[in-house]
Amino acid sequence: MIRKFFIFILIFITILSAQDKRKVALVPFENKGPASLNWISGGIEYLLSNKLSVASGFYVIDRRTMKRAFSEIGFNKGVTSDRIAIQIGRITGAEVAVSGTYTDSASQIKLSVYYYNTNNGNRIYQETIAVGKGELSNAADKIIQQLILISGVPVSDMEKNLMSRMLTRKPKAFESFIKAYMENNKPRPNTDIVIGLFRQAIMADKNFWEAYYNLGIVYFNAKKYDKALQQFNKIIAALPDFDKPYYGRGLIYEKQKKYDLAIKDFEQVIDFNPNDFKAYYNLGKISIKNKQYTQARKYLDKATELNPEYAPIYFEYGNLLVAQGNMRKSINDYRKAVELDPNNIKFRQTLGEVYYRSQIYYNALVEFDAILKMKPNHAVANFMRGVTIYKQAVLEELVEAFLDMLNEASGTKKAETSRQFKKNTAIDPVKKKKVYEDMVAAFTKAAQARPKFMQATFNLALTYLEMGDYNRAEQYFKKTIQIAPTLIKAYTKLAEVYEKTGRLPLAIEQYRKVFYLEPGIFVRQPTLGPEHHYRNVFKEFLSELNAKIKRNPNDVRSNIVLAKVFKAQGYNGKAANILRKVLSRQPNNREAKSILAAIEKGRR
Known part of the structure; x- marks a missing residue:
């Protein structure tokens, strides 16, 4: 043997x-x-x-x-x-x-x-x-x-x-501690039970510092940062050469964006335990936030050396490259993070979005579909799936049309086929129907999963508008406005629905609402299109506005709109005077303060 x-x-x-x-x-x-x-x-x-x-x-x-x-x-x-x-x-x-x-x-x-x-x-x-x-x-x-x-x-x-460091010499304390550890590692741990068991361990051994530390981490994960900080500070005061409480306190400082304090604590961890890869990882993460990119890479490299299998390190490598403007180069690192932790939705979502922004739509769909397989009602993944389906369809048609153009173009036909290129890139009607149906399904799930998800609701309305389903388009544009009352595009698109269905007075009403949100749009384009016989709505809306102010000179809303009109027309002095009068009555009016600040900044 x-x-x-x-x-x-x-x-x-x-x-x-x-x-x-x-x-x-x-x-x-x-x-x-x-x-x-x-x-x-x-x-x-x-x-x-x-x-x-x-x-x-x-x-x-x-x-x-x-x-x-x-x-x-x-x-x-x-x-x-x-x-x-x-x-x-x-x-x-x-x-x-x-x-x-x-x-x-x-x-x-x-x-x-x-x-x-x-x-x-x-x-x-x-x-x-x-x-x-x-x-x-x-x-x-x-x-x-x-x-x-x-x-x-x-x-x-x-x-x-x-x-060789001894955790505790009290068997009952250790048993309670391990039971807390096991409960905490269950898929759905009962936090109250975990906290109770760690407290039992501490009661059995007042110097059981590992129990204090783990209790602090439980508080941290529950976002009870003050309680967590109390635990870590208590340990540091009693045992200043113990690395773990510095790590826990560093996490809190990082969450609170007290980066200098966090860096100091993570460096202290490394002094006590040079093999703590998570301390290097967190230093790299903070360095990215501080835009110290060279230092960030050094920290992440060290973390990788200590633990090449820790997926979050590669996620931060990806974040580092994105921060440096190297979007496509980040793909390999995000992909590595996903390979190491395939069930991490955040990693897959980020990789999918980077593929999308890099116009690699097929791979983006693969990632969003993987998320939805794990979590079918994931709002953002459903939304991104919807927009990616459309982009992928358009890209495929562009490629096919371009290849056709190259095949057909020869000699004097090149100019003619080039002019035909745009005409040939329309999505095939049968394919378009399937694309729109898939988009509707994706945006609907996103909106259902997160009822106030404005982008999902708005894109669902846009899709119905493109499909010619004006009733549903109207329904979802109105819902978008309920979610985001200042979204100008929702009002103009709702006006378009009314125009397509012959309800011109309702369309005018939507343009009127746009005027009161952003009158500068009509300063630049005062008339509507042929369906309205090129009606000068700016003149009408401005006349209405002046009448309102005449009736009530102290109407704050109307005065701010008038100031916006003057600003869009280049009369900054008039706009500033009106805004100062508004602020004399409402000193804390944010919109008035913001517009006035922009005017004064432009004068410098």
Whole structure:
């Protein structure tokens, strides 16, 4: 047995020698004892993850990736087989898997631990570890020592010191802590239960700083930033050389946009634990916001070096390139983030929108459809699907028409075919009907998912207008106006519906509303089209406005509209005088202050 063990060690070290980090998959241990010991599995996982996180030579596969692997394999705990070990390696990229079982024996916990090479499925080693019920940390230390022996990974004295840090010596405190940890990792955790269990842990051990920290993170995730800050400050005051509370406090400062304070805390984390990739990641994220792009890349590069499998790092690489104006170049990084975390809707949404803005419409649709497969009522994905369907259809017709033009053009026919190009780019009627139906379906779902989603409602109205369904177009333009009463385009499009259906007085009424929102439109174009016999509505509306002011010289709304008229006509002095009179009566009128400020700025 010993000989076989060393052969496997030599084989495993040879396989891994070219790698910078040893990727470890932690499979939940199976409880073979009473149900009251179910929490032990979570305790082993937490201790191993926590201790290995400070070692630069190891990378523990994250819970989300492991969960995805278990879902694909149909396995979630206990001793792995050679086949399952290979599958875990294939899906997660892990090189070694640790699994096992445990039971109680007298006053001890007896663990059977199995180490697998996930490249070939071979069991490298197995051992039995027996510890007291309050000594799980000792069991974790023995497992880690075995991993170090198997992999040949060097561990520095500083890393050994961090790994040896005792969480608590109170068994009841640790049990409550792990139960809180397990509840918090459920798909729908009960926050009250989590907070209660962490508080129980703290009551059992007033110096259980890891419990204080995790309670702070729960408060942070619940957006109770003041309570979270209290927890982190309490730990820092008592244990100033503990890295985690600085990290938690840095997160709060970053949320509050106190970037200088956040940077200071994340740098403090790195001083205590140079292997904390998330601290580098957050420094990179903040540097992008501060437009310090060179520094941002350095931080993100370091985070990637420490953990090349952390999807948010690549998302920030993408954000960095977008911030620098390199939209298309960002695609590879956003795509990498999606590959590492395929169920992250934010990552897919961003990748889809970048494809859209880069006019790669087919790929954009793939991303939006992937989101809708996970979350069919996602408002933004449905909306973007609708606009992308249209853009894709138009692009296909443009390409086909252009290719036809090239095929037909020769000699003196080139100019003629060029003139025909625009005529040939109209979408085929059958295809157009299908495109519009798909757009209606997408925009309808978006508007239903988010009733005040103005863009979805407005585009739904536009689509019905293009389809010639004037009743529904009218309905949704009116709904758009309810959502966004100052959206001028909604009024002009509603007027267009009335014009197409012969209801000209109603169209005039919509133009009148536009005049009172933005009269400058009619200063530039005072007359309407032939359907209105080129009626000069500006003259009419201005006459009405003057009559209103004559009846009520102190009417604020009417005076602001008149000021807008003068401003659009270039009479800034008259406009400014009116606005000053308005502000003498209503000093806090935002619209008047804004227009006056713009006039005064233009004079400088």
